[in-house]
Amino acid sequence: MKNILIIFLLIAGMKSAEAAPLAAVSYIAYNSQRAKAVTLLLEKHSIDILKKNGFETIDPGLISREVERNFCFEEKCLLRFAANANIGLMISGHVEDRGNYLLINLKTFGTDLPFNGRLIHSVTKKIPVSGAVSSREFSLICEEISALHIASTLRSFVFPVMLIKKDSGYVADSPVAGIYSIYYAESSGGIIKSGRCSITDSRVEPLEGVINTGAFILADFNFQAEQIEQYYTSRKHEIVFPDTDIYETLFIMLATPLASATMPLAAPVFGYYPFGDWSGMGLWALNVWPYIYLEAKGFVESPGNLKHDRLDISRDDRAAYYFAWYMLIAGGMPLFMDAYAHHYLNEASLFIGQQRLLGSNLTAGYLALISNGGGQFYKGHRGWGYFYFHLNNALLYMTLREISVPEYYDETSGSYSKGKRNSDRALIYGGALALSKIIEITHTVLSATNLECGETVDRYIIPSPFFTFDSSGSAVYGLSLTLRY
Numbered sequence: 001m002k003n004i005l006i007i008f009l010l011i012a013g014m015k016s017a018e019a020a021p022l023a024a025v026s027y028i029a030y031n032s033q034r035a036k037a038v039t040l041l042l043e044k045h046s047i048d049i050l051k052k053n054g055f056e057t058i059d060p061g062l063i064s065r066e067v068e069r070n071f072c073f074e075e076k077c078l079l080r081f082a083a084n085a086n087i088g089l090m091i092s093g094h095v096e097d098r099g100n101y102l103l104i105n106l107k108t109f110g111t112d113l114p115f116n117g118r119l120i121h122s123v124t125k126k127i128p129v130s131g132a133v134s135s136r137e138f139s140l141i142c143e144e145i146s147a148l149h150i151a152s153t154l155r156s157f158v159f160p161v162m163l164i165k166k167d168s169g170y171v172a173d174s175p176v177a178g179i180y181s182i183y184y185a186e187s188s189g190g191i192i193k194s195g196r197c198s199i200t201d202s203r204v205e206p207l208e209g210v211i212n213t214g215a216f217i218l219a220d221f222n223f224q225a226e227q228i229e230q231y232y233t234s235r236k237h238e239i240v241f242p243d244t245d246i247y248e249t250l251f252i253m254l255a256t257p258l259a260s261a262t263m264p265l266a267a268p269v270f271g272y273y274p275f276g277d278w279s280g281m282g283l284w285a286l287n288v289w290p291y292i293y294l295e296a297k298g299f300v301e302s303p304g305n306l307k308h309d310r311l312d313i314s315r316d317d318r319a320a321y322y323f324a325w326y327m328l329i330a331g332g333m334p335l336f337m338d339a340y341a342h343h344y345l346n347e348a349s350l351f352i353g354q355q356r357l358l359g360s361n362l363t364a365g366y367l368a369l370i371s372n373g374g375g376q377f378y379k380g381h382r383g384w385g386y387f388y389f390h391l392n393n394a395l396l397y398m399t400l401r402e403i404s405v406p407e408y409y410d411e412t413s414g415s416y417s418k419g420k421r422n423s424d425r426a427l428i429y430g431g432a433l434a435l436s437k438i439i440e441i442t443h444t445v446l447s448a449t450n451l452e453c454g455e456t457v458d459r460y461i462i463p464s465p466f467f468t469f470d471s472s473g474s475a476v477y478g479l480s481l482t483l484r485y
Helices: 002-015 033-052 060-070 075-084 135-154 222-240 246-275 278-300 303-308 315-331 333-349 361-370 374-378 382-403 423-446
Strands: 022-030 089-097 101-110 118-128 158-166 169-172 178-185 191-200 203-208 216-220 407-410 415-418 455-461 467-469 475-477 481-484
Touching (some): 022 033, 022 060, 033 089, 033 101, 033 135, 075 089, 075 101, 089 135, 101 135, 118 135, 135 222, 246 278, 246 315, 246 333, 278 333, 278 382, 303 315, 315 333, 315 382, 333 374, 333 382, 361 423, 374 382, 374 423
Antiparallel strands (some): 089 101, 101 118, 118 455, 158 169, 158 216, 169 203, 178 191, 178 216, 191 203, 455 481, 467 475
């Protein structure tokens, strides 16, 4: 174990003159040869991404060999060595091969102030393994997991930049610029705030308080985090979706009546069942039956059939008839789209082939306009899709009901007399429907397509910032946040 400590200290000595924070990928455990290949990809991509975003890095192979040689696998041991080597950011984790899927866990620790060895971010991903996922896809999957893990880490990560005294004043030991709070370290490992300063071209000008020896600022990496997320999101979109054009949207428009009309049969038989989407089929079965019933009732008890039987025609009868035509022509399209898009977006999330007819904002906007929830289903947001599907279908039915005119059969004269429509209520429900549709269309167009790689089994995040200050300048520490799926 002495050897590994010496290596860490030698590396620290070589990097001590550098202003950039030092990052390392420590030993990532594995339980099979396939899992080992994945760990190598995760290490390589993590190091490449950190290098491109302002970090000095250490060859992960060097660390892994020394860790294995000295049996230093525990996090406490690794963190102690990382702290001795002035490594500000350390990534570790494990990959478990469970036959038909992999469990990939990545953890990031901050060893410097203000983290002092605490966990910053942890994520566990479940990645299905099948013949369709080739080595190319595995590399892209590992790169994306590494990139998004680092981006989430950098949203919470801050790095202490020392303010060094020179003849002309204080300068920052890093190329930062802006207005920062000034901090000092306490012997207990905490930090205290003492004033603010402005930094331009590394020159420090105090704004509040006086700068003394030992002062530092906390530089954040929010810009880098945003850049990483934007780059990998746009790149994945380009890889899995071919260039979209208006003709694909026109094809969807022409296919809408047929798809909507056949939805009660096509969605379960040709969508959910062949793809093994049992959760989708379960949700479909629970949510669709009131609308299929209302559609069937609207056609069976249509105003024409009721007149043939010389029965009264209520507002509900006429509204159900109008709503049945809507469900036949366009209202069934959202659930047809859910059955279709969910499977192919899942393939796109794993970089398997290019998916046609998907990834178009124009098509998403069209589906949101003519159907309720269709655009959200098209983009893979099943929860939002069902939300708008139920909300706007209910508002549409109530609007149709209030504008419908009832008719009453008079047996004496053998004729029908008309009632009145509820214009005021129709205006209220129609206005609510119009507002809701505007919100739905805007939300749909602004939402990104759900291309999350695999399933997030567990996630741990330190909120950013994870500490703040009260009105007197005293530190107030918050609670860590754990999200579980």
